[in-house]
Amino acid sequence: MTSFKQRRRQLAARVFPPLIWGLIWLIWKTCRVQQIIGEEHLSKLTDSANPCIPCYWHQQQIFCIRFLMDAAERNPALKLGYLISPSADGDIATNLFGNQGVHIIRGSATRGGAQALREIYLRIRQDGISPIVTPDGPTGPIYQTKPGVAMLSQLSKTPLLPLAYAASNVWHLKSWDRFMVPRPFSRIVIAVGPALQVHKSDTADGFAGACDNMNQRLNSAFTACEHQLTQD
Numbered sequence: 001m002t003s004f005k006q007r008r009r010q011l012a013a014r015v016f017p018p019l020i021w022g023l024i025w026l027i028w029k030t031c032r033v034q035q036i037i038g039e040e041h042l043s044k045l046t047d048s049a050n051p052c053i054p055c056y057w058h059q060q061q062i063f064c065i066r067f068l069m070d071a072a073e074r075n076p077a078l079k080l081g082y083l084i085s086p087s088a089d090g091d092i093a094t095n096l097f098g099n100q101g102v103h104i105i106r107g108s109a110t111r112g113g114a115q116a117l118r119e120i121y122l123r124i125r126q127d128g129i130s131p132i133v134t135p136d137g138p139t140g141p142i143y144q145t146k147p148g149v150a151m152l153s154q155l156s157k158t159p160l161l162p163l164a165y166a167a168s169n170v171w172h173l174k175s176w177d178r179f180m181v182p183r184p185f186s187r188i189v190i191a192v193g194p195a196l197q198v199h200k201s202d203t204a205d206g207f208a209g210a211c212d213n214m215n216q217r218l219n220s221a222f223t224a225c226e227h228q229l230t231q232d
Helices: 002-030 040-047 058-074 088-098 113-127 147-156 208-231
Strands: 032-037 053-055 079-084 103-106 129-132 160-167 170-172 180-182 187-192
Touching (some): 002 058, 032 208, 040 160, 040 187, 053 147, 058 079, 058 160, 058 180, 058 187, 103 113, 103 129, 113 129, 147 160, 147 208, 160 208, 187 208
Parallel strands (some): 032 187, 053 129, 053 160, 079 103, 079 129
Antiparallel strands (some): 170 180
């Protein structure tokens, strides 16, 4: 039975990534990025060759990751990383992102979170990796930054960089995060907000203030995207 499960897991890890990438590329190719708001906030960090911690809500993966991958292709100083759990789904995600120039960090934010936090910290400090983080992931609650994200910024002395995107036409999956899938031929607006550096002085309230601050920046970035779409 174990052998059968292992074979099924290995098969899924080989078969699903090309199918998923095919769907993602279809969306990327048919949708038009109409505008990028606040790109200078990322440029300011990459021009200094210092890492950052790109953050976006879990539901907003598709075009936020595209924006970051495009930015990394233009600027080799931006070395993206992604935390992926050591599970069957994680194997699929590893094959999905590992071939796209993203440094894979295996670990679980929900099981052994302290070890995962340490691993990300080391990759930032030793290798200059900019780890992509979904502050409300992997299981929610939706739109709520978790203290571990703020702690990572404070310990690594690395700023959090909020990102968001909105689409003119979108499907929402029936998942905890209402995952966004833009319909083909949608117009896309991407926003980058000002970076947030969490300092040691922000630890007195258990990072509550820093988390609220990040929530506001992420939500403001999304609101700016939606507003721009309604203006055109």
